[in-house]
Amino acid sequence: MNRGAPSVNRGSPSVNSPSVNRGSPSVNRGAPSENRGLGWSLPHLSSRILPSTCDHCCIRSSPVSTIKNVKYSIRSMQVEDIPKLHALLAENKWNMELDYLNCIFSTDPTGLLIVEDEQGNVIGHNGILKHGSHLASFGMNIVKDGYRELGIGKKLLQATMELMGDRNVGMNSLSNRVTFYEQFGWKVSSFTLSYNQGKVNLDFIKHPLAVGFELMSSDNVSFEELFSYDTEIHTVPRKRFLDFWINHKKAQSFVAVRSGKIVGYCVLRPADVGWKMYPLYADDKNVAHALFCKAVSLIPKGEDLIFTLPVENEEANKLAKGAGLVQYLSMPRLYNKWNVVMDLTRVYSVASTEYAIV
Numbered sequence: 001m002n003r004g005a006p007s008v009n010r011g012s013p014s015v016n017s018p019s020v021n022r023g024s025p026s027v028n029r030g031a032p033s034e035n036r037g038l039g040w041s042l043p044h045l046s047s048r049i050l051p052s053t054c055d056h057c058c059i060r061s062s063p064v065s066t067i068k069n070v071k072y073s074i075r076s077m078q079v080e081d082i083p084k085l086h087a088l089l090a091e092n093k094w095n096m097e098l099d100y101l102n103c104i105f106s107t108d109p110t111g112l113l114i115v116e117d118e119q120g121n122v123i124g125h126n127g128i129l130k131h132g133s134h135l136a137s138f139g140m141n142i143v144k145d146g147y148r149e150l151g152i153g154k155k156l157l158q159a160t161m162e163l164m165g166d167r168n169v170g171m172n173s174l175s176n177r178v179t180f181y182e183q184f185g186w187k188v189s190s191f192t193l194s195y196n197q198g199k200v201n202l203d204f205i206k207h208p209l210a211v212g213f214e215l216m217s218s219d220n221v222s223f224e225e226l227f228s229y230d231t232e233i234h235t236v237p238r239k240r241f242l243d244f245w246i247n248h249k250k251a252q253s254f255v256a257v258r259s260g261k262i263v264g265y266c267v268l269r270p271a272d273v274g275w276k277m278y279p280l281y282a283d284d285k286n287v288a289h290a291l292f293c294k295a296v297s298l299i300p301k302g303e304d305l306i307f308t309l310p311v312e313n314e315e316a317n318k319l320a321k322g323a324g325l326v327q328y329l330s331m332p333r334l335y336n337k338w339n340v341v342m343d344l345t346r347v348y349s350v351a352s353t354e355y356a357i358v
């Protein structure tokens with residue numbers, strides 16, 4: 001995602017862990033007829049229950065918290081929130097296109113939260129995407145400009161942490177925010193992502209070394225085989241995500257096959273700004289380069305490529321450098337329990353900077 005250059009290094013903020021009233025269930029986890037509020041009892045924050053303003057669900061009926069005259073509630077995300085969330089992210093220059101948000105929501109909406117003001121505006125988002133019962137990815141922590149520094153971010157984080165339960169949760173922090181997340185338990189360092197963007201140097205894609213393998217559209221291989229290749233690398237099966245992501249009408253997905261076996265694949269999709277090559281997985285640098293060239297050749301002239309690689313993969317760095325991309329962000333991946341070990345030599349670009357392991 002293009003989060004833009006973060007303007008302030010906030011260092012290590014001292015955060016007083018808010019005293020959550022754990023007696024009342026903390027988050028409206030989705031069942032529309034249930035009223036599950038946050039029930040915080042902080043001295044500076046008052047809560048009250050508003051009557052439902054909606055006939056068919058209770059998404060407006062969760063407790064409303066007030067901080068300095070800002071009334072807001074935190075609730076589970078609904079499909080209708082997607083365009084509003086998209087607008088909020090775009091306002092903050094996060095390059096998270098509607099199709100991406102739809103894909104995540106369709107994969108599993110149960111870990112996604114929204115902060116809403118009294119007028120029904122979406123003023124914050126954070127969430128987790130579960131990878132089974134023990135593991136999840138945490139991402140897209142945002143509060144609308146103008147509502148920041150009021151304590152909303154911390155309440156949202158706390159609500160998201162309750163959704164995590166006992167899971168091991170991975171996240172990609174901005175490098176200047178690692179200290180903030182450490183205090184909440186994200187102390188296990190994994191790899192570091194480097195977010196690259198730019199117009200591809202066309203000389204670099206002139207002569208791909210496609211020897212010993214064939215490139216083809218993903219339509220020509222079985223989805224099951226591709227799914228199983230992805231699982232080897234991502235380490236956790238994510239069939240729903242892949243189905244929405246790879247088979248989307250705007251996705252251009254290519255596979256490299258050697259002796260009848262998949263040895264790499266990549267997906268190119270239009271983003272709000274530029275094109276994302278998310279992911280590019282390959283067994284070796286020649287396969288990676290050939291897939292890269294194939295996909296890049298489809299990017300309209302003058303438009304940017306977005307390519308987010310693990311810095312630990314030396315060949316991926318060479319690929320991005322050779323292509324003339326510019327690094328904008330560095331994002332260390334942290335876990336709160338244990339590191340998820342994976343073969344990063346096969347990861348040239350990740351599938352999502354937010355809601356995936358890689």
Ligand SMILES: CC(C)(COP(=O)(O)OP(=O)(O)OC[C@H]1O[C@@H](n2cnc3c(N)ncnc32)[C@H](O)[C@@H]1OP(=O)(O)O)[C@@H](O)C(=O)NCCC(=O)NCCS
Binds near residue numbers: 150
């Ligand atoms: C980070 C952000 C979500 C915090 O929301 P907020 O409502 O302003 O946070 P609060 O008022 O509860 O807390 C303010 C302090 O805690 C920090 N903080 C609170 N929640 C945070 C979170 N989830 N992630 C990072 N920092 C957070 C703030 O940076 C700030 O630090 P300070 O006390 O040293 O000034 C908000 O500033 C934002 O949307 N920023 C732009 C997007 C972004 O950078 N997201 C984080 C990506 S890692």
